[in-house]
Amino acid sequence: MTLSVLIDEATIARRVKEMAAEISRDYADQEELVLVGVLRGAFIFLADLARRLTIPRRVEFVALQSYQGTTSGAVRVLMDLESDIRGKHVLIVEDIVDSGRTVRYLMENLKARGPASVRICTFVRKQRRESADIDVDYLGMEIPDAWVVGYGLDYNDQYRTLPYVAKLEI
Ligand code: IMP
Numbered sequence: 428m429t430l431s432v433l434i435d436e437a438t439i440a441r442r443v444k445e446m447a448a449e450i451s452r453d454y455a456d457q458e459e460l461v462l463v464g465v466l467r468g469a470f471i472f473l474a475d476l477a478r479r480l481t482i483p484r485r486v487e488f489v490a491l492q493s494y495q496g497t498t499s500g501a502v503r504v505l506m507d508l509e510s511d512i513r514g515k516h517v518l519i520v521e522d523i524v525d526s527g528r529t530v531r532y533l534m535e536n537l538k539a540r541g542p543a544s545v546r547i548c549t550f551v552r553k554q555r556r557e558s559a560d561i562d563v564d565y566l567g568m569e570i571p572d573a574w575v576v577g578y579g580l581d582y583n584d585q586y587r588t589l590p591y592v593a594k595l596e597i
Pocket residue numbers: 468493523524525526527528529530573574575576580581582
């Protein structure tokens with residue numbers, strides 16, 4: 428297996444800083460923003476992004492699992508939020524949007540709890556037709572439809588803590 432760097436550390440840092448500035452501007456008038464990180468992949472991006480925000484914010488996590496061996500796109504909650512998000516402004520923080528099933532499910536699940544708003548922030552999105560209809564509010568970068576690792580993203584739990592995003596050639 429070989430790795431080829433797709434997004435280097437400096438580029439990641441620059442983009443995260445820009446995204447944090449944009450989010451901080453957009454939520455400047457709100458009392459608080461609840462960041463919902465999707466475990467495990469989003470933990471590094473969330474840590475970087477959250478520390479760059481200049482607005483009041485709180486960090487929550489969910490852990491989700493896609494059902495294996497089905498094409499229904501069903502998703503299961505392995506670990507839920509600890510706090511009530513009713514009336515709160517919520518930002519889903521994801522590492523990657525591929526088919527878009529995970530964020531679509533989470534969006535519907537969170538909306539049902541009566542938050543003031545729910546938006547989606549993802550560090551990367553794959554360029555494929557199916558994910559095009561997912562309304563991502565904050566996007567770090569579009570990437571080719573390949574398997575990528577690093578910066579939270581894994582391949583069988585490997586490569587997750589690489590400081591850059593790389594394409595994995597198997
Ligand atoms: P979805 O297809 O948009 O629902 O993505 C489901 C999940 O698959 C993501 O949250 C990631 O955890 C994982 N995933 C999709 N593509 C990649 C990839 O290229 N590298 C690592 N994980 C991925």
